[in-house]
Structure formats: structure tokens, C-alpha cells
Amino acid sequence: xxxxxxxxxxxxxxxxxxxxxxxxxxxxxxxxxxxxxxxxxxxxxxxxxxxxxxxxxxxxxxxxxxxxxxxxxxxxxxxxxxxxxxxxxxxxxxxxxxxxxxxxxxxxxxxxxxxxxxxxxxxxxxxxxxxxxxxxxxxxxxxxxxxxxxxxxxxxxxxxxxxxxxxxxxxxxxxxxxxxxxxxxxxxxxxxxxxxxxxxxxxxxxxxxxxxxxxxxxxxxxxxxxxxxxxxxxxxxxxxxxxxxxxxxxxxxxxxxxxxxxxxxxxxxxxxxxxxx
Amino acid sequence: xxxxxxxxxxxxxxxxxxxxxxxxxxxxxxxxxxxxxxxxxxxxxxxxxxxxxxxxxxxxxxxxxxxxxxxxxxxxxxxxxxxxxxxxxxxxxxxxxxxxxxxxxxxxxxxxxxxxxxxxxxxxxxxxxxxxxxxxxxxxxxxxxxxxxxxxxxxxxxxxxxxxxxxxxxxxxxxxxxxxxxxxxxxxxxxxxxxxxxxxxxxxxxxxxxxxxxxxxxxxxxxxxxxxxxxxxxxxxxxxxxxxxxxxxxxxxxxxxxxxxxxxxxxxxxxxxxxxx
Numbered sequence: 001x002x003x004x005x006x007x008x009x010x011x012x013x014x015x016x017x018x019x020x021x022x023x024x025x026x027x028x029x030x031x032x033x034x035x036x037x038x039x040x041x042x043x044x045x046x047x048x049x050x051x052x053x054x055x056x057x058x059x060x061x062x063x064x065x066x067x068x069x070x071x072x073x074x075x076x077x078x079x080x081x082x083x084x085x086x087x088x089x090x091x092x093x094x095x096x097x098x099x100x101x102x103x104x105x106x107x108x109x110x111x112x113x114x115x116x117x118x119x120x121x122x123x124x125x126x127x128x129x130x131x132x133x134x135x136x137x138x139x140x141x142x143x144x145x146x147x148x149x150x151x152x153x154x155x156x157x158x159x160x161x162x163x164x165x166x167x168x169x170x171x172x173x174x175x176x177x178x179x180x181x182x183x184x185x186x187x188x189x190x191x192x193x194x195x196x197x198x199x200x201x202x203x204x205x206x207x208x209x210x211x212x213x214x215x216x217x218x219x220x221x222x223x224x225x226x227x228x229x230x231x232x233x234x235x236x237x238x239x240x241x242x243x244x245x246x247x248x249x250x251x252x253x254x255x256x257x258x259x260x261x262x263x264x265x266x267x268x269x270x271x272x273x274x275x276x277x
Numbered sequence: 278x279x280x281x282x283x284x285x286x287x288x289x290x291x292x293x294x295x296x297x298x299x300x301x302x303x304x305x306x307x308x309x310x311x312x313x314x315x316x317x318x319x320x321x322x323x324x325x326x327x328x329x330x331x332x333x334x335x336x337x338x339x340x341x342x343x344x345x346x347x348x349x350x351x352x353x354x355x356x357x358x359x360x361x362x363x364x365x366x367x368x369x370x371x372x373x374x375x376x377x378x379x380x381x382x383x384x385x386x387x388x389x390x391x392x393x394x395x396x397x398x399x400x401x402x403x404x405x406x407x408x409x410x411x412x413x414x415x416x417x418x419x420x421x422x423x424x425x426x427x428x429x430x431x432x433x434x435x436x437x438x439x440x441x442x443x444x445x446x447x448x449x450x451x452x453x454x455x456x457x458x459x460x461x462x463x464x465x466x467x468x469x470x471x472x473x474x475x476x477x478x479x480x481x482x483x484x485x486x487x488x489x490x491x492x493x494x495x496x497x498x499x500x501x502x503x504x505x506x507x508x509x510x511x512x513x514x515x516x517x518x519x520x521x522x523x524x525x526x527x528x529x530x531x532x533x534x535x536x537x538x539x540x541x542x543x544x545x546x547x548x549x550x551x552x553x554x
Contacts, residue, residue, distance in 0.1 A: 017408075017410050017411060017412075018411055019411035019412070022411075068411075068412075070410070070412075088407065092407070092408065097409075097411060097414050098411045099411070100408045100409070100410060100411060101408070102408055102410075130365065130369070131294075131369065131377045131378070131379055132374075132377065133294050133347070133377060133379075134294060134295055134296035134345075134374060134375045134376070134377060135294075135296070135345075135347075135416060137374050139412060
């Protein structure tokens with residue numbers, strides 16, 4: 001049951017969807033338009049925070065410039081009380097249409113959007129035919145040359161598991177270890193020449209999904225063998241892997257916190273929702 | 278089987294998809310950016326037509342400013358020979374991503390994109406919940422207040438058939454008669470609070486679908502009774518109907534020419550395709 005009101009000091013959790021094309025990524029950066037910046041500005045106004053004070057928002061993951069989200073999770077400490085509905089309507093009105101807050105919840109003080117997460121689901125979308133529709137091009141990588149899905153699936157299966165993913169991490173991350181548990185890497189075809197790659201892990205390195213997809217596309221085009229991909233990981237060297245897939249095909253679909261989604265956006269099942277995602 | 282080459286004088290038929298937000302409608306208008314204008318300019322360049330000459334394109338329907346298309350049909354007389362693949366690649370390269378030519382075919386001389394059409398399918402998309410996702414908002418009307426689909430379906434059933442649709446035609450059309458055969462008007466729910474209204478008819482009057490959807494939404498909100506809609510048509514007066522639904526929820530999905538789609542875009546089944554459409 002969602003709260004009716006937020007009290008000062010509550011940890012407020014937002015579920016957020018955004019069109020990554022409109023932003024220089026999630027994270028606050030002076031002089032650029034970021035999702036965090038847009039949300040913090042709107043929240044500061046709604047909570048009446050003034051001057052040099054800010055509403056400090058912590059996100060579950062720092063999506064890169066151009067990457068979309070359907071279920072990004074972010075939390076802040078409420079600087080004052082507010083009705084939930086009032087907050088929702090205020091966010092709808094103040095934010096640009098490219099960012100939408102899908103639900104507002106209150107979490108226990110110990111909750112941390114990133115550290116409490118048990119996993120994430122990213123989805124990568126490829127349109128694999130001559131033409132990409134205007135309705136698809138904002139959210140998909142257009143790859144003209146035919147992809148062999150069987151080869152991509154065999155390669156993906158070899159990449160699953162607890163492994164060192166240093167070869168598919170672009171510098172810039174701040175992680176202590178490059179070992180992650182890739183629970184699922186699953187390319188599949190959808191209607192009309194669309195290939196979806198779902199990637200689920202306990203966590204992801206910087207640009208890991210886009211680098212994995214770049215690698216799978218090379219395998220799908222026959223430029224690499226499915227068996228080669230484990231050798232790429234064994235090399236523990238970014239230069240061993242292929243090109244990085246472009247950001248606009250990628251979407252952070254869901255952040256998991258164990259068990260049922262505590263920040264479920266009512267009434268829509270987000271995973272089944274909108275724009276092909 | 279699609280032709281390998283186009284010869285001078287051939288009637289070339291294009292199947293076209295576009296994002297209506299980027300255009301002041303289909304029809305050529307000096308000083309504005311229209312779909313017809315963009316296509317004619319690209320074709321003139323590819324066919325080497327110069328100076329005051331133009332490639333005159335005839336469309337199956339003049340979609341209004343902001344209205345999308347997934348399967349608009351347009352034809353022109355080839356001013357010279359060209360390879361089909363060369364033409365396709367050239368159009369891909371010269372046109373903005375907001376217009377895509379999905380297939381290039383050759384039709385018999387007697388074929389006319391509009392007069393030969395036996396029917397059209399338009400689809401209207403409504404998002405009926407608090408928030409609309411950034412992936413949905415470009416192609417859907419956001420209606421916050423809950424809609425009663427049962428009421429909408431009862432009203433829609435009463436509007437089907439061969440009737441005088443003058444009450445749901447906005448002035449500006451050039452038709453001699455306002456009688457049309459509305460074969461199907463079918464509101465249905467999709468995943469997560471989306472309402473789709475499919476409208477199939479032998480032809481449509483100016484703004485007819487958007488006016489019908491406006492009427493159905495009034496019924497869905499309880500501001501009009503399902504039985505009232507036949508009285509609205511009987512009035513044969515635009516002021517008897519309700520508001521006009523906005524253009525960006527509407528898409529020309531398909532033009533029918535009797536039998537199988539002769540301009541099928543291979544390999545994708547367009548109706549099953551992309552961006553939620």
C-alpha cells in the first residue's frame with residue numbers, strides 16, 4: 001500500500017522512466033542536462049528547498065548518456081512533509097515529458113537504491129532489417145546485415161555465469177572488482193526482424209551491456225566464433241572485445257531488491273509496457 | 278516478386294511510414310515541411326529531375342498535420358529508369374529518419390493509390406493512467422481520468438455501418454458525399470492501461486477518426502450515453518459531436534486494395550510492428 005503522505009526525514013523512493021536521448025546521462029554534471037539534475041530541481045521546488053540547499057538524489061545505477069530507463073530507482077531524504085499525490089502531480093507538471101516518475105514510495109532508513117539492489121535487468125534492442133521505422137529508431141540500434149541468432153545465442157550462453165568481465169568494461173567505472181554474476185544473457189527475436197538481448201546480473205560494469213551486445217553482433221555476423229567469446233573474457237583486456245553498441249538501444253528495465261517489486265508502479269506492469277520496451 | 282528495376286514510365290508505388298510530429302501533414306504546401314514534399318525532393322534527386330520539373334507523387338490519403346503512418350501508399354510515374362535497390366538505398370540516405378520507404382513496387386497503369394483503395398485502417402492510441410511513458414507519449418493521447426471501455430464499445434457498435442458521418446467531419450474535406458461504410462470501430466484495451474481504437478472503412482472524411490475518438494472518450498467518461506451517439510450522427514451537424522482527439526494518437530496503419538497486400542513490405546508484417554503500433 002503506497003503512503004498517503006511523506007513526513008520530514010522519510011526516505012522517499014522514486015521509480016523513474018526516461019528517454020535517454022534528451023540527457024547527458026543520469027548523473028549530475030554541471031553545465032549539462034542530466035536526469036538526476038532535472039529530478040533534483042523539480043523536487044527542490046516541490047519541497048520548497050531554497051538557495052544553495054539541494055535535494056540529494058541517489059540512483060540505483062548511473063546510466064550513460066543516451067541510455068533509456070523504464071524502472072530506474074532513486075531515493076532522497078524528505079526535507080519536509082508533502083502529500084504523495086501532491087508530489088506526483090507536481091512532478092508530472094514540472095518535469096519534461098522525457099522524464100516520468102511512475103511511483104512514489106517510502107522505504108526503511110537502511111534501504112539504499114544501489115547497495116540494497118540484488119540485481120538489474122537491462123534490455124538491448126536491435127532492428128535487423130533494411131529499414132527501421134520512425135517509431136523504432138529512437139530506441140533501437142539499426143543493424144542492416146542479417147544476424148544469425150543461433151550463433152548469438154550460443155555465444156551468449158558461454159558468457160553467462162560468475163566471471164571476470166574486465167574485457168567488456170570500458171574504463172571509467174569505480175568498482176573494486178570486475179567480477180560479476182551474469183545470470184542471464186539472452187538474445188531472442190521479436191516480431192518483424194527485431195532482436196532483443198536481455199541481460200540480468202547482480203551488477204554491471206561501465207558499458208558492460210553495450211560491449212557484450214557489440215561482441216554478440218560480431219558473432220551474429222560471422223566475424224567471430226561463438227566459442228571465441230570465453231577467450232575474450234579470459235584476456236581481461238578491453239581491446240580483445242569488439243565495438244561498443246550505441247547507447248540508444250539500451251534500457252534499464254528493472255532494479256531488483258529480492259522478492260516482489262516493492263516500488264511497483266500501479267497499475268501498469270512496467271515490463272509489459274510501452275514503446276516496444 | 279518485387280521488380281529488380283524500374284523503367285521510364287512505370288507507375289512506381291511506395292509504402293511509407295512516418296512520424297507525423299515532424300511534418301505539417303502529408304500534402305505539399307509551400308513554405309512548410311510535408312511528407313509529400315520530402316519524398317518528392319528525394320525522388321527528384323534520385324531520378325535526376327532538374328529545375329522546375331518535379332516528381333508528382335499521389336498519396337492514398339492526406340493525413341493531417343501530426344498524424345502518423347505505418348503504411349501510407351503513394352505512387353508516381355518514373356521519369357527515368359533506376360534499379361530498385363539503388364532507389365531504396367538512395368531514399369534511406371536522403372530522407373530524414375522520420376520518413377521511411379518500406380517497399381518499392383511497380384503497379385499497372387490503371388492503379389490509383391486513392392481511387393483504387395477499397396478501404397483503410399486507422400488506429401488511435403490512448404494512454405489511460407496517471408503517467409504516460411516517454412516511449413509512449415509521442416504516439417498516444419494521454420487521458421488521465423478512467424475510461425469505461427464497456428460503454429465505449431457499446432457506443433462504437435452503434436456507429437458501425439453505412440451512415441452519414443457529416444457530424445464527425447470537420448470542414449475542409451472535398452468529398453461529394455458524407456456517407457461512408459464504417460466496417461469496424463473497435464475500442465479495446467492493451468497491456469497496462471492502453472486503449473486502442475481501430476477504425477476500418479471504405480473511406481474517411483476529414484478528421485473523422487479523431488472526431489469519432491473524441492466522441493467515444495466522452496462516452497467513456499460518462500458525459501454522454503452510448504445510445505446518444507446515433508442521435509449525434511442523425512443531427513448531421515459537427516457541433517452535435519464532441520471535441521476532436523489530438524493528431525499524435527492517430528496512425529494510418531494500412532490501405533487495402535482488395536485481396537492480399539500487393540505492396541507488402543518484406544519481410545516485416547507491418548501491422549505486427551514497431552513502436553507499439
